[in-house]
Amino acid sequence: MAFTVYAGSNVTVSVQVKNVGSKEGTFKLTGRITYYGSPNHGAYAGAFTKRAKDYCTASKESDWDYITVVLAPGQVQVLTMYKMNIACGNNQAFDDGQQFKITWRFENTETGQYDIREDFFTYRRR
């Protein structure tokens, strides 16, 4: 999935997750944002957050950038995360057309097993 954002945009994402195993487990969801394409390809650029708070101004709790959930076998749940105030509202923060990759990681905290999903978005200057 690809979408476009602007300086000051807010992004809400609904991530549907499932325990496809045969035992109840605790899982951790993170959404890491990295530059995609030159000049900073692969560099960390931020993260989706647990609460709908402005990254640029809010105090950041220890669980700021992840959600934990306990799922029974076969259980499906929709988890919501946020990226508020893209680029802290600074239109010049990134080049027009800069692409970013979101790496969603859903990890079993007990076994270390994880599933990865990658999405992309493009930054546009106004």
Place this chain on the structure above:
Amino acid sequence: MTVTVENIGQAAGTFKLECTLGKFAPSDYAQGGPLYVGGPLQFYWGAGRTPNPGNLATYFLTPTGPGSRNITFELGPGQQTSLSFVSAPLAPITRYDGVKEYVLDAHWYLSVLVAEYELDWQLADLSCIKVVPAGVAQGRIVSTSYSVY
């Protein structure tokens, strides 16, 4: 688990068989503190006790049910008996450094309950049991849906 014991002595006697099941502490873990935690195999180096890297983390195989640590029995000279032990539910044990131990040590020892020999226990066997989870939880990301505003 079935254990066969034989009295190889020349007189009848009362014996006690016991097992601890857990994990030998690594030899470099000599500074004390709790090493293992979690599951039914909890074991702590006791507060105030001298850390002993050779000690066992412990859980008892129970021949006669929970709470029974050992079984005593009479054997005549040359006589054998077989004893069945059933363990409590097993689980991997987690070390305090986060490493999980899946291979546990079973440490059997046999005592002769005669006053002058009471402390003369014999290490009869040391074997390993691997704990394999019956089922695992496995996460999958089904979908993502974005709203930009």
